[in-house]
Amino acid sequence: MAFSATHSTTRIVLAERPEGTPTASTFRTETAELPAPADGQLLVRNRYISLDPYMRGRMSAAKSYAKPTPLGEVLPAETVAEVVESGHPDFAAGQLVATYGGWQSAAVVPGKMARRIADNGLPESTALGVLGMPGFTAYAGMAEIGRIQAGETLVVAAAAGPVGSAVGQLAKAAGARAVGVAGGAEKCAYLVDELGFDAAVDHRSADFADRLKSACRDGIDVYWENVGGKVLEAVLPLLNLYGRMPVCGMVAQYNATGVPEVPDRLPGFMRAVLNQSLTVRGFIQTEFRAKHWDGFQQDMARLVAEGRMKYREDVVEGLENAPEAFIGLLEGRNFGKLLIKV
Amino acid sequence: MAFSATHSTTRIVLAERPEGTPTASTFRTETAELPAPADGQLLVRNRYISLDPYMRGRMSAAKSYAKPTPLGEVLPAETVAEVVESGHPDFAAGQLVATYGGWQSAAVVPGKMARRIADNGLPESTALGVLGMPGFTAYAGMAEIGRIQAGETLVVAAAAGPVGSAVGQLAKAAGARAVGVAGGAEKCAYLVDELGFDAAVDHRSADFADRLKSACRDGIDVYWENVGGKVLEAVLPLLNLYGRMPVCGMVAQYNATGVPEVPDRLPGFMRAVLNQSLTVRGFIQTEFRAKHWDGFQQDMARLVAEGRMKYREDVVEGLENAPEAFIGLLEGRNFGKLLIKV
Structure with missing residues (x-):
C-alpha cells in the first residue's frame, strides 16, 4: 500500500x-x-x-x-x-x-x-x-408484495416519510388511488398538494378512523404498514378481499419496553386475515436487491426526471x-x- | 317436468x-x-x-x-x-x-x-x-401458501382433524418434518403411530411451549394456523426466516363474544412478521378450486391408495x-x- x-x-x-x-x-x-x-x-x-x-x-x-x-x-x-x-x-x-x-x-x-x-x-x-434504501424499500415492496393495480386503493402510514411518499407516488404511477396517513396539517397538505395523493388523513385527529373510512369509499386493497399501532386498527375493517399488507417497519413500537396493557387485538387481526383472505408479508429490502436494484435505479430516476416522483x-x-x-x-x-x- | x-x-x-x-x-x-x-x-x-x-x-x-x-x-x-x-x-x-x-x-x-x-x-x-373440502383445503393451502420443501419443518394445529392430518401427511410426502399439535395423549399417539408424524405435542400439557420447542430443533418453516390462541403464541418465537403461515380457520375463537382482556399480542406478532420476513395468508379453499381441484382428486386418491394419506x-x-x-x-x-x- x-x-x-x-x-x-x-x-x-x-x-x-x-x-x-x-x-x-x-x-x-x-x-x-x-x-x-x-x-x-x-x-x-x-x-x-x-x-x-x-x-x-x-x-x-x-x-x-x-x-x-x-x-x-x-x-x-x-x-x-x-x-x-x-x-x-x-x-x-x-x-x-x-x-x-x-x-x-x-x-x-x-x-x-x-x-x-x-x-x-x-x-x-x-x-x-429516493434512489437509495428508502426508495428501494418502496419499489421492491410494491413490486413483490403490494402489486397494486389500476383502480385499487392504497393506504400508507408515515406517508410523508421517505418510504411512504415513494409508496404513494408509485401507486399513483400505477393508476391507483393513494391515501396517506401523516401527523399534522402541514404534512397532510404536502401529500395532497405537492405529491398528488388523492387524500391525506391526520392520525392525530380525534375522528381519525371515521376520516380514513370516508377517504376509502371502495375499501383498501393495499395497506403499507411501517408504523404499527392505531393506524392498523382503523385500517383492518376497511380491507378488501385479497388485500395485501407489506410490513417493513414498526416505528411506533421501536421504543416500546413491554407488552402493552390494552385488550388483545391479535384475535381480531387474525379474523380479518381469514375473513378477507389477506396477505401479510414482512420484508427487509435486502431480500430483493439482486432482483430489483437495477430496474429500480432506472425506473425511479425516470419518474423523478418526469416530475412524478418528488x-x-x-x-x-x-x-x-x-x-x-x-x-x-x-x-x-x-x-x-x-x-x-x- | x-x-x-x-x-x-x-x-x-x-x-x-x-x-x-x-x-x-x-x-x-x-x-x-x-x-x-x-x-x-x-x-x-x-x-x-x-x-x-x-x-x-x-x-x-x-x-x-x-x-x-x-x-x-x-x-x-x-x-x-x-x-x-x-x-x-x-x-x-x-x-x-x-x-x-x-x-x-x-x-x-x-x-x-x-x-x-x-x-x-x-x-x-x-x-x-379426505377427497372433499377438508382434504382440498389442505392440498390447496400447501400448494399455494405453505409450499413446503424437503428438509423443512411444518407445525400444524388441530393436527388430528381432517384438515390437519392431511396437511401433516402432505408435508411428509414432500420430504419435510411434520409436527402435530393436538389435545390429549390418544390423538398425539395417533399422529405419530398411525399417520407417521415425526412428533406430536399435547397442547393441554403444562409445559406445552417447551415441548414444542424441543420438537422443532431447527425452528418452524410452515405453521398451519387453524385454531388461534396459545398455539400461535408458542409458535411465534420458533419461526424461521421466510416462514409461511396459511390461515384457514380460527376454531378456538369461533365462540368468542368479545375482545379478550389479556395483554395485547398484536405488536409482538407484527414484530415477528417483520423480523422473520414472514408470510401470513388467510384463505378459503374456494379461491383455488379452478386451479387445483382436478390435480387434488388425482394426487390425493393416489396417496390414499398408496397408504401415504390415512x-x-x-x-x-x-x-x-x-x-x-x-x-x-x-x-x-x-x-x-x-x-x-x-
Whole structure:
C-alpha cells in the first residue's frame, strides 16, 4: 500500500442501551485515529449520514432482523462519502460512493460494501433517499408484495416519510388511488398538494378512523404498514378481499419496553386475515436487491426526471446534532428524509 | 317436468343466534314438504352430512367470509346424497353426488351446486373428507401458501382433524418434518403411530411451549394456523426466516363474544412478521378450486391408495344427534372427520 498519513475521525458511539426513547446519555462522542486502508478497503470522508427508524432496533440487545450494535461501537448508518484513499481496484480517490460509513466524519470500509453513485443528474444525497434504501424499500415492496393495480386503493402510514411518499407516488404511477396517513396539517397538505395523493388523513385527529373510512369509499386493497399501532386498527375493517399488507417497519413500537396493557387485538387481526383472505408479508429490502436494484435505479430516476416522483429532504447540519435529530425522527418531528450533513 | 309426489324432509333450522357456545336452544327440528325439482334442480336424499367448524361463523350475524344463515332457515352443510329425481341433464336418479344439502334428510338443490362422486374405489363418505373440502383445503393451502420443501419443518394445529392430518401427511410426502399439535395423549399417539408424524405435542400439557420447542430443533418453516390462541403464541418465537403461515380457520375463537382482556399480542406478532420476513395468508379453499381441484382428486386418491394419506372418520348416527355432535366439534371432542349418517 502507498504511504498514508493517519486520519482522525469524530464518531458517535452507543454509550448505553436505551430503555424506551433514546436520550442524550444513549450516545457518546469520541475522536479516534483511523488506520490506512488495507487491500480491498477504502478510506472515506462522510458527506451525508442517513438516519432511519430501523436504527432504533440496533440499539437494543433484543432479537431483531439485524445484530445489535455492541456497546462502545460507532452507530451504523449508510452514508454518501468521498473516497480519500483506495485499496480497492474499482475505486479511486475523489470518487463519490454510497457506503456504510456510520455516525462519524471518516471511516475505513470494505470496498465491496460501497457502490459508485450513478451519474444521473440528481443531487448526491438522493443516493440515501429516493434512489437509495428508502426508495428501494418502496419499489421492491410494491413490486413483490403490494402489486397494486389500476383502480385499487392504497393506504400508507408515515406517508410523508421517505418510504411512504415513494409508496404513494408509485401507486399513483400505477393508476391507483393513494391515501396517506401523516401527523399534522402541514404534512397532510404536502401529500395532497405537492405529491398528488388523492387524500391525506391526520392520525392525530380525534375522528381519525371515521376520516380514513370516508377517504376509502371502495375499501383498501393495499395497506403499507411501517408504523404499527392505531393506524392498523382503523385500517383492518376497511380491507378488501385479497388485500395485501407489506410490513417493513414498526416505528411506533421501536421504543416500546413491554407488552402493552390494552385488550388483545391479535384475535381480531387474525379474523380479518381469514375473513378477507389477506396477505401479510414482512420484508427487509435486502431480500430483493439482486432482483430489483437495477430496474429500480432506472425506473425511479425516470419518474423523478418526469416530475412524478418528488422527494423532500430534512438536512441537519453537523454531526454533533445527530442524536437529537434521531430522537426527533422516532417522534415524527422531521419532515422529509432525515440526513446529517457532516 | 315429470309428475312427482311431494317429499318431506326432517330438518334442523337455526332457532336463535348463539352467544358464545351453541346450546340445544340454538337449534330447532322441523318437518317440511319439499316441492318437485324445477328445471336445473335435483331432489336428493342426504346420506352423510358434513359438520365443520366454519359453520359456527354462519350462526352469527357478524361479518365473516360467508353470509350468516337467516333465523329459521335450515343450517347449511355439504352432504353426500342420492339423487331421487333430476331436473338437470347431467344427473339421473340413483346417482351419488356431493352437494349442499344442509342439516336435513332430503333437499332440493341446484344441479350446478352438485358434483358426481368419482368412482375411485373409496367409500362415498370420503367425498366430504379426505377427497372433499377438508382434504382440498389442505392440498390447496400447501400448494399455494405453505409450499413446503424437503428438509423443512411444518407445525400444524388441530393436527388430528381432517384438515390437519392431511396437511401433516402432505408435508411428509414432500420430504419435510411434520409436527402435530393436538389435545390429549390418544390423538398425539395417533399422529405419530398411525399417520407417521415425526412428533406430536399435547397442547393441554403444562409445559406445552417447551415441548414444542424441543420438537422443532431447527425452528418452524410452515405453521398451519387453524385454531388461534396459545398455539400461535408458542409458535411465534420458533419461526424461521421466510416462514409461511396459511390461515384457514380460527376454531378456538369461533365462540368468542368479545375482545379478550389479556395483554395485547398484536405488536409482538407484527414484530415477528417483520423480523422473520414472514408470510401470513388467510384463505378459503374456494379461491383455488379452478386451479387445483382436478390435480387434488388425482394426487390425493393416489396417496390414499398408496397408504401415504390415512384418514379417520367420526360417524354419528341420526340427524337428531347433529346439534350435540356439532357442539362437541367446537370443543375438540370428536376424533376424525365428523359426519352425520342420516
